[in-house]
Amino acid sequence: MRERITYVQKLGDSLEPSAVTVDSGGISGPEVHAVREDRLTIALHELPPELQTLFTGAPDLYIRWVSTAAYEVVSPLLARLPPGFHLFFRPREGSNAVSEGLCSTLADIFGNISCSTPADSFTNLDSGRFQYFQELDSISHFIQYARSQLCRQANGPCSARIEALSTASSLDISYDTIQNVLRVTALWPYQRQQLRVASHPQLRTEVGILSTDKPKTLEAHEVGISGLLTVLGQDSKPSPTMFSFASRHRDAESSFSAQFLAPTGLHPTLQLRLTSNKPHPLSEDNDEDTAACHPYAYLTLPRAIFADKYQLSDPLFLASKNLTGLRYITQPVDLEAPEYAMTQWGSTVLVQLSPPNPTALSSRQSKGENEENRKEEWTAELPLHLRYLAPARGGYAVFSVPYPAVFWACEPTQEGVAAFPPNPFEKAHLGYDALFGEGTVFWHVEPRPPVEGVGSGSLLVNEVRVPVLDVEKARWVNAGTAAAVAAGFAWVLWKLVRVYLSYGYKGGVEEEGDRAREKKRQ
Known part of the structure; x- marks a missing residue:
């Protein structure tokens, strides 16, 4: 079992080696403003028997959980998904028993997982892969499960570490079939973090206190990192380090909000408001490199609401909504079935957005305006449709629609571009990344809920109130x-x-x- 704990700060932040204390008990230092990522690597034989059976019977199994609370991250930890519980799964040939027991095992680990079997509840992607999603506000049940399986003492340091997952912003679980190890990665948002990690004799722990860097030798496609590295129980002091790597997930340095236009009715419209119509910060100096860059919105819609692919195939209608076209939608999507008659979790939609014409920006640029003034706020509207819901008391039902993941995808203009090599912070199997070529770069737009107006405060979800049959009447x-x-x-x-x-x-x-x-x- 191995552990890697990384504090990643913003550009310009740093910590002197003299401020860090390393001894036999661990590492400690002052508070730092950073994102914290904890990664635990567990060998297959160290897992409980039911998990060994599950992962050996599913060579591709990736679990992603994202909190509904808005959070900030820094480079290179930028890859995002809509909030909720995501699962991407490809069964091994002849492992029907594992497939049938997958949902019950997930319910034992995460609690309120409402799928029955992959055949009934999952949606089919491609090449025998399946996807499942549902809203999950908390991973408290997973915390209890992990504490019972990994900790020997109920109130020891192990329990305290696992209990800290209650404040995490995301949790990733993936199984490496080559090395036969399970990787569990938790991420805490950019905030004040206490620099204190205890060492354990039976656990190899590596601690990194890093920040983004931009040395002169850094290539345009690379991310620079510098800081301090320490292996607890082995090093007596932190060692300075500096390295760079190519990353396909980068910061667009812009934000967006999402809300349903009022009144919602039975055909609500989701409006996305973006603060910039520029693909990324480098686009000002590399206009020829942005020809293949387009904005996208990736939505995971619960079965109570769906998008109509036929409506999204009309060019004139799309242009009126600042949309370009539908790149992907789950197939098939029943347009008539009520919500209570469906067994699949819902549908996935990847739609290409259409930013405003940058002609006006070019004229202002010639007048000497700075880069911030050249960015324009713009909106795109996605029409959706509600299904008939089950009767409820009071005549109304409320359900939540998570924020989409919004990003600019810059696809290579030439064929045969090699895939990005793996890096220490790489995150793949996000659902939408497989819909693009291997050399595609994703510039992520940060979700920021509106402070005023329609919305859910600081939560990355929108609630929809729907009239239904009143059971009392x-x-x-x-x-x-x-x-x-x-x-x-x-x-x-x-x-x-x-x-x-x-x-x-x-x-x-x-x-x-x-x-x-x-x-x-x-």
């Missing part, structure tokens, strides 16, 4: 419907009986025939 609806059907049936029956009593069965037919023949003679 449903008995009157049932009784009224039954009465209307009975009255209609009685009226039809009375008309039939009245005709029979007046003409009889054959008499009425013969009379009609006589009338027809008489009319023909005339």
Whole structure:
């Protein structure tokens, strides 16, 4: 079992080696303003038996959880997903037993996981891969499970470390089939962090206190890192380090908010408001490099709401909403089924946005305006549709739609561009990254909920209030419907009986025939 703890600060922040104390008990120092990432690597034989069976039967299994609370990160820890519980899964051939027991195992680990089986609840991606998503506000059940499986003492340092996951912004769990190890990575947002890590004799712990750097030799596609590294129990003092690597996830240095336009109705419109129409900070000096850069919104929609691919295929309609086109949508999506009749979790949508024409920006640039003034705020609107929901008390139901992940994807203009080599902070298998080429660079736009107006405060979700059948009044609806059907049936029956009593069965037919023949003679 190995552990890596990394504090990543912003450009310009640094910590002197003399401010850090390393001894047999661990490492300590002053508070630092940084993002903290903890990564625990566990060998397969160290896992509980049910987890060994699960991961050996699923060569591709990636679990991502993202908090609904807004948080800030720094480079290179920039890759984002919509808030909630994400799972990407590809079963091994012949492992039907593992597939059938996957949902029950997830429920044991994470608690409120509402899937039944992958065949019923998951959506099919490609090449035999499946996806599952649901809203999950807390990982408290996972914390209890991890404490019971990893900690020997109920109130020891191990329990305290695991309990700290309650304030984490994201949690990633992935299994490496080559090395047969499970990696659990937790991330805390950019804030004041206490620099104190205890050493354990049976656990190799590496601590890094790093910050982004921009040396003169740094290439445009690289991220520079400098700082201090320490291996607890091995080093007597921190060692200075500096390195760089190519990263496909970068900071667009802009933000966006998302909210439903009022009134929502049964066909709500999700409006995205972006603070900049520039792909990335380097675009001012490399305009020829931005020709293949386009903004995208990646949405994970619960089954109560969906996007209509036919509506999003009209070029004129898309242009009126500042949209370019639909790049991907889950197939199939039933456009008529009510929410309570569906078993799949929902759908995934990747839509390309259309920023405003930068012609006006070019004219202002010639007048000597600075870069910040050349950026323009703009909006894009995505039309969505609600399904009929189950009856509820009060006549209204409320459900949440998570913020999308918004980014600029800069795809290579030439074929045969090599994939990015792995780096210490690489994050892959995010769902949308597989929809682009290997050499694509993602410039992430930070989600920032609006302070005022429609929204959910500091949460990265939007609530939708939908009118439904009131269960308290449903008995009157049932009784009224039954009465209307009975009255209609009685009226039809009375008309039939009245005709029979007046003409009889054959008499009425013969009379009609006589009338027809008489009319023909005339």
